[in-house]
Amino acid sequence: MRKLKNSELERISVENFKSSDKTSIVIVLDNVRSALNVGSAFRTADAFLIEKIYLCGICATPPNNDIRKSALGSTESVDWEKIEKTEEVIQKLKQKGYKVVAIEQTENASLLNNFSSLNKNPIAIVFGHEINGVSQSVLNLCDESIEIPQFGTKHSLNISVSLGIVVWELWKQINK
Secondary structure, three states, rough: OOOHHHHHHOOOOOOHHOOOEEEEEEEEEEOOOOHHHHHHHHHHHOOOOOEEEEOOOOOOOOOOOHHHHHHHHOOOOOOEEEOHHHHEEEEEEEEHOOOEEOOOOOOOOOHHHHHOOOOOOOEEEEEEEEEOOHHHHHOOOOOOOOOOOOOOOOOOOOHHHHHHHHHHHHHHHHEE
């Protein structure tokens, strides 16, 4: 086994990324306080050709040194928008036909491994504050929620980890 060199990875340019067909997923960050987590969201969004990221509330925005550290340039490729009120973003996305799904531990949440209600509609996935999660006012507007099954003592994952797990699973379903 030999580790691949960067030149062998067949990376596309930022221009090619911007003109590529995107995965029909939008990421909404609801008051995510860590700029490092925001940067990780950009990096995951770049990896899976995500349509757009909405940065809401207290989320840091590019340019920001901590975002830059974890995003590794993906703020240049991924489309993003800063909107103060997450509720406004949710309403806007629903009007455009998006199914809005909170990634949160709630009553009647679908376990990610059982979630399969992706039809032809695009999906918006909402991630919340590192301690408080997705705010209740935002949950009230969501169509449903997904919970990542966990079996240890904490039942809590970092947003960057959760985002990677959820995007990968949804990407697999969309690209069957």
